[in-house]
């Protein structure tokens with residue numbers, strides 16, 4: 001008995017060692033088999049030209065590593081693990097969102113893919129397309145995309161468009177700040193991010209639908225919050241999961257927009273004159289292609305769902321982060337404030353509100369916004385699909401494979417931006433970024449059509465904030481959640497205090 005007891009530790013160690021070995025062998029075997037299953041059809045020659053990487057386990061592939069990195073608060077660990085294992089090749093292969101995927105992580109690789117409209121089409125995961133809309137830009141063919149982009153982009157970003165939106169943006173910003181300061185003066189905090197999202201939503205709804213009553217606005221905005229949370233979650237359509245809630249939110253959005261569209265068509269049929277200027281819904285209703293075809297309701301609704309979403313989420317988040325960074329960095333704050341004071345002194349007494357000319361004078365503030373865009377990486381990745389075999393950095397992207405463009409890894413690469421984790425607006429002074437190194441709005445045919453509008457909105461907000469308010473956060477070191485977008489988990493609970501009699 002005694003001898004058996006003495007031998008037990010040895011046996012246990014042997015058994016444990018065998019189990020570990022079996023798991024390691026099984027793990028390697030399953031990975032190898034999955035890789036073979038996904039890549040065998042390419043043939044030996046094409047397979048040998050693939051970039052380094054691996055398909056991982058079936059179904060999950062690289063998704064665990066991706067989610068682990070983002071949920072643990074260190075999103076850069078995901079690409080760092082590729083660099084560590086396979087070197088700085090700039091392109092890697094992985095199995096992501098249920099598809100064999102090439103990850104492009106350097107400026108050169110991203111630029112090559114983004115500028116090649118023949119070689120690549122949009123390649124968003126099916127689950128995301130189901131949320132944004134099968135008839136929106138994310139799923140459209142080349143010609144249809146070009147046509148609808150032309151129709152919808154100029155009325156958002158052109159000089160005349162921005163000039164016409166500016167007074168509304170200015171008024172909305174001023175009244176929002178005033179309301180939050182009143183709430184704070186009564187002793188309550190506001191969820192600064194939530195309020196900013198509402199504010200940017202109000203602006204985009206005005207541009208696209210000519211405004212909406214408060215109830216419709218709130219219903220739409222709430223649904224968009226759920227839609228967004230589902231966008232980068234695992235596509236599990238079961239009650240309790242973010243993706244399931246997002247699909248429900250999409251159905252609600254479709255119903256609300258269908259209601260607005262029905263009303264609009266009914267009043268057009270009765271010959272009622274339009275009460276204000278033509279908004280985006282009117283433009284889409286009246287659009288006719290070269291074959292005389294008009295857009296169906298589901299096409300108009302999907303384009304609107306996409307625009308209303310893209311047009312407020314990112315702007316709201318970037319506005320919050322820029323305000324937080326200004327407030328956390330007194331020197332940067334003072335310099336940005338001094339610039340706005342100088343602009344105010346140059347404005348004639350007869351002028352009402354800000355003009356585009358004033359906005360163009362905000363040079364330092366523009367650097368603050370650019371640095372925030374780089375630093376926060378609100379759109380950390382975008383998706384394409386190869387239409388033919390293409391070589392990038394000497395490696396093959398096989399026809400039909402998905403491509404992920406990791407804007408985040410470009411912006412956080414110390415070889416592109418020395419000391420990338422330091423917020424330093426001055427790095428933009430007199431700098432025009434090398435092509436492909438600054439991609440907050442993407443590049444090429446799919447470059448964000450709202451980039452100028454976004455910068456205008458953010459700058460107008462910061463202008464008024466710097467001159468008249470301060471932000472006091474309740475939990476300044478609150479944890480940051482990175483999916484779907486980087487945000488403090490308390491949505492930046494804070495008091496907004498008024499510091500100027502002008503406001």
Ligand code: HEM
Pocket residue numbers: 137138149156306307310311312314315318378379382383439440441442443445446447448449450451453454
């Ligand atoms: C700070 C604010 C914003 C950021 C960081 C941002 C970022 C981006 C990025 C990176 C893309 C390219 C995605 C790709 O490469 O596939 C994009 C596309 C897009 N953005 Fe923005 N965006 C912002 C604001 C806006 C605004 C205000 C609007 C609307 C008025 C808008 C509408 C769109 C649309 C419709 C697309 C799809 C374009 C296409 O596929 O042709 N965005 N945005």
